Amino acid sequence: MRLGIDFDNTIAAYDALFARLAVEEGYLHEEPAGGKTGVRESVRAAAGEGAWRRLQALAYGPRIAGAVLMPGAGEFLSRCRQQAVPVAIVSHKSRRPADQSVDTDLRQAALGWMREQRFFTADGFAIDSQDVHFEDSRAAKVERIAALGLDAFIDDLVEVFAEPGFPAGVRRCLLADDRTAEAGVPLPVEVFHSWNEINHVLLGAD
Ligand SMILES: [Mg+2]
Numbered sequence: 001m002r003l004g005i006d007f008d009n010t011i012a013a014y015d016a017l018f019a020r021l022a023v024e025e026g027y028l029h030e031e032p033a034g035g036k037t038g039v040r041e042s043v044r045a046a047a048g049e050g051a052w053r054r055l056q057a058l059a060y061g062p063r064i065a066g067a068v069l070m071p072g073a074g075e076f077l078s079r080c081r082q083q084a085v086p087v088a089i090v091s092h093k094s095r096r097p098a099d100q101s102v103d104t105d106l107r108q109a110a111l112g113w114m115r116e117q118r119f120f121t122a123d124g125f126a127i128d129s130q131d132v133h134f135e136d137s138r139a140a141k142v143e144r145i146a147a148l149g150l151d152a153f154i155d156d157l158v159e160v161f162a163e164p165g166f167p168a169g170v171r172r173c174l175l176a177d178d179r180t181a182e183a184g185v186p187l188p189v190e191v192f193h194s195w196n197e198i199n200h201v202l203l204g205a206d
Pocket residue numbers: 006007008009010155156157
């Protein structure tokens with residue numbers, strides 16, 4: 001079995017970081033509820049689209065150290081290592097942010113975060129850094145997923161699975177929050193509500 005995993009909001013969680021940055025940057029007086037979506041709506045309403053773009057550039061760039069592993073993701077990656085299941089990370093991520101006032105390399109920032117979390121060391125998750133792929137578009141991401149010959153792909157965004165060219169033989173594993181679950185998703189997507197559930201179904205964990 002070969003597994004592919006998305007990065008932002010699938011492996012790395014930014015909700016608390018976005019809320020903190022919104023206050024630090026002076027866009028909001030207090031941290032809003034509702035995760036990343038709650039922050040986005042509040043910041044857009046209070047300070048506009050440009051402010052939201054700046055927060056994204058900061059969170060995915062120079063402030064990425066404030067991101068955390070999604071609950072259960074570390075256990076999943078450890079189990080992949082134990083079971084010798086190869087893991088590839090495939091992310092739609094441009095090198096530069098849309099907000100050019102933040103000078104950062106988003107791909108290097110993500111790799112640095114993974115290094116900090118011991119993704120690439122033998123006593124960590126033992127992932128080969130060559131198996132981390134950043135792509136410029138969703139179409140290119142799907143092409144990469146097809147080229148890697150994966151058995152399953154895990155992503156928080158159902159649009160990835162709906163993208164034309166998503167390979168038919170790859171299991172589509174959606175890590176859904178309540179919002180996506182309510183919206184309903186097209187078949188044949190398998191919907192999971194936590195990494196523990198994915199761990200159980202894909203790797204047979206208790
Ligand atoms: Mg994502």
